[in-house]
């Protein structure tokens with residue numbers, strides 16, 4: 441009997457590498473494995489993926505009745521309320537343009553995460569310390585370091601100082617726990633990540649845009665989906681590039697709205713960027729109009745989503761995957777073999 445196993449082992453825009461393993465089982469019990477690593481162009485990608493899909497269906501169909509391969513049962517996360525889409529909007533620096541941005545977001549019922557430099561507050565062009573608590577009511581206030589240095593240029597103790605000082609002051613100003621962060625200039629390396637562990641920071645956003653809707657695996661290296669308006673306006677007086685980047689941005693928004701699979705859209709930027717030429721406030725409002733007030737989107741701050749994902753990761757699951765217990769204080773929504781389940785906070789569910 442021959443047993444085919446095709447496994448996608450890497451994937452990028454242009455190429456896909458596939459292991460093709462053909463196992464020939466002989467009566468004597470000898471198993472012969474033939475492995476081949478194949479690099480193919482993107483036109484062949486869909487054909488190969490279809491073959492993988494078809495063969496795996498064939499393998500499933502060939503299983504004897506009554507045998508349940510429980511290890512293949514996938515328990516997938518859904519966002520709160522069983523939604524398949526979530527939106528995070530995060531803005532850095534805490535300049536005075538945040539006032540207009542927060543008001544606009546409030547008009548559209550959108551939630552934001554605002555990364556602030558506490559030592560810049562009360563200086564020219566920045567928010568006052570006194571307004572932080574009321575302005576960001578219903579939003580998240582988060583660390584962006586006390587003074588906005590490039591953390592990669594600092595010693596470990598200075599990195600810790602920048603993070604802890606900012607966190608302490610923002611907690612004093614808001615009266616709330618502050619547990620998230622965005623790297624100033626997006627700069628980080630292994631030393632920076634190592635230094636912030638143990639400072640109470642549970643996620644740290646980079647500026648490395650993924651242009652997709654994947655959920656980050658490492659919360660301390662949290663790559664966002666896209667910068668506001670793509671990279672439009674980065675090069676002064678380049679209207680052709682601006683047009684191209686704006687088209688990329690709004691295409692990604694559209695892709696998110698049309699997506700049928702689990703999708704996290706994480707847009708980051710700065711309120712002060714909207715004050716530049718090119719009617720950017722109107723474009724920001726156009727974006728907010730597109731993504732707001734939709735039943736299929738979970739609107740969240742970044743830390744609330746981290747808490748939710750941690751609750752999902754913390755589900756206790758029986759060996760046969762028929763009992764799932766939720767020991768957290770948040771209701772968790774899951775999908776098992778195309779059925780959705782709600783596991784109440786502190787509760788338990790039977791999966792049939």
Ligand SMILES: [Zn+2]
Pocket residue numbers: 532533584588624625
């Ligand atoms: Zn910044």
